[in-house]
Amino acid sequence: xxxxxxxxxxxxxxxxxxxxxxxxxxxxxxxxxxxxxxxxxxxxxxxxxxxxxxxxxxxxxxxxxxxxxxxxxxxxxxxxxxxxxxxxxxxxxxxxxxxxxxxxxxxxxxxxxxxxxxxxxxxxxxxxxxxxxxxxxxxxxxxxxxxxxxxxxxxxxxxxxxxxxxxxxxxxxxxxxxxxxxxxxxxxxxxxxxxxxxxxxxxxxxxxxxxxxxxxxxxxxxxxxxxxxxxxxxxxxxxxxxxxxxxxxxxxxxxxxxxxxxxxxxxxxxxxxxxxxxxx
Numbered sequence: 001x002x003x004x005x006x007x008x009x010x011x012x013x014x015x016x017x018x019x020x021x022x023x024x025x026x027x028x029x030x031x032x033x034x035x036x037x038x039x040x041x042x043x044x045x046x047x048x049x050x051x052x053x054x055x056x057x058x059x060x061x062x063x064x065x066x067x068x069x070x071x072x073x074x075x076x077x078x079x080x081x082x083x084x085x086x087x088x089x090x091x092x093x094x095x096x097x098x099x100x101x102x103x104x105x106x107x108x109x110x111x112x113x114x115x116x117x118x119x120x121x122x123x124x125x126x127x128x129x130x131x132x133x134x135x136x137x138x139x140x141x142x143x144x145x146x147x148x149x150x151x152x153x154x155x156x157x158x159x160x161x162x163x164x165x166x167x168x169x170x171x172x173x174x175x176x177x178x179x180x181x182x183x184x185x186x187x188x189x190x191x192x193x194x195x196x197x198x199x200x201x202x203x204x205x206x207x208x209x210x211x212x213x214x215x216x217x218x219x220x221x222x223x224x225x226x227x228x229x230x231x232x233x234x235x236x237x238x239x240x241x242x243x244x245x246x247x248x249x250x251x252x253x254x255x256x257x258x259x260x261x262x263x264x265x266x267x268x269x270x271x272x273x274x275x276x277x278x279x280x
Contacts (some may be wrong), residue, residue, distance in 0.1 A: 003226040007040065014234020018058040020258075021238075023245040030114070030177035032231065033107070034265045038272070042129055044103040045096050047236045049217035050224045050231070052092075056214050058235030059207040062242055066200035070146045073193065073201045074084055079158050083166030084179060091173025092216035105273050107175040111266025114181050118259035128206045137227040143197050156191035165205070172206070173213040180206045 017031040021259045033051035044048060066072050094102060143151040154185045164182055171178025187198035217223075 002025045004229050007227055007230055008211065010040070010230035011234045014054065014231040015238045015241075018062075018238025019241045021055075021242065022054065030111070030181070030262070034111070034269060036224070036227060037104070037107075038225055038268070040224075042227065044100045044107065045098075045217075045220075046222070046224050047216070047276040048095055048103070048107075048174075048176045049092075049220075050227055051216050052172075052210050052217060053223060053228055054175070054231040054235055056207065056210045056240045057232045058242075059203050059210060061236055061239030062209045063200075065239065065244075065250065066203060067154040068146065069200070071143060071149075071151075071154075071197050072204045073141060073143060073197055074204075076155055076158075076187070076193075077159075077201050077205050079162055079209055080165040080183060080201075083162045084205055084209040085212050087166040088169035088173040088213040089177070089216050091170040091175075092213040093220070095174045096217070096220035097154035101177070101273065104269060107177075108261060108266045108269030108273060110171060110175050111262050111269065112176060114177060115262035115266060117181060118262065119256065143194075146194075149196075151194045151197050153191075153193055153197075155193070161186055161191070168214075169209050172209065173216070179209060180265045182230035186266070250280040 014032070015036065017035070019109050021031060030051075032054050033048050036047035036050050039043060040047070062169065063072075096105070140154050145151070164186055168179035168182035172180075183202040183205060184198055187193045187201065188195055191198075191202070
């Protein structure tokens with residue numbers, strides 16, 4: 001009990017993380033895992049498992065909110081899940097096989113790569129409206145939200161999108177980051193799906209994928225219940241706030257801030273792994 005009470009401060013941090021993640025379509029575990037690793041002091045595999053377990057509750061409630069809003073593209077989600085579910089399970093299995101030092105290094109490098117992807121995305125948004133989209137469906141997809149908004153578009157080539165979802169899911173299972181970042185980016189930038197629909201669809205795909213990945217982590221490592229006891233209530237609260245804020249903050253500003261944050265955290269993880277900060 002004392003161990004649980006000593007980590008009460010995880011609750012307010014979890015509310016903030018879940019709110020930011022669910023309003024931007026970014027993996028909450030991308031924040032939680034380095035937080036559990038660097039601030040709480042968990043081993044890499046336990047930090048990633050705890051991050052995914054926490055994220056599952058946040059994205060689950062977030063997905064429910066998006067379902068109620070009626071802005072999920074279920075047809076696109078079904079295709080992405082074909083690759084993401086098995087790939088996420090394989091990634092989770094590998095996370096518990098790798099040595100802690102190797103897993104930490106992979107985590108740091110991947111954060112830096114994802115930061116570069118996000119920052120590159122911000123430079124391309126103004127260019128995405130011009131020119132044809134290769135491999136579009138001939139039939140338009142129409143999404144009608146509960147608030148009266150109508151979104152019409154043609155989904156682009158799934159031959160590219162599905163493997164990308166698989167790669168992102170494998171990274172999510174392995175280091176708790178990758179699927180929503182890659183999925184949201186490709187749906188908005190490559191397919192030009194409206195951001196509100198793209199974020200909602202990415203969160204929905206992430207929820208189902210993480211559900212299976214968490215099962216693998218739970219079977220392979222001891223969950224950090226003293227941390228999860230605070231982080232889960234935090235993300236449940238944040239899940240009520242995040243979807244309501246989606247679209248109210250400029251996506252360009254949000255992605256630049258998140259990209260810079262991911263870059264900083266990734267470099268910090270790498271620096272700790274290499275021992276560059278030991279002298280400090």
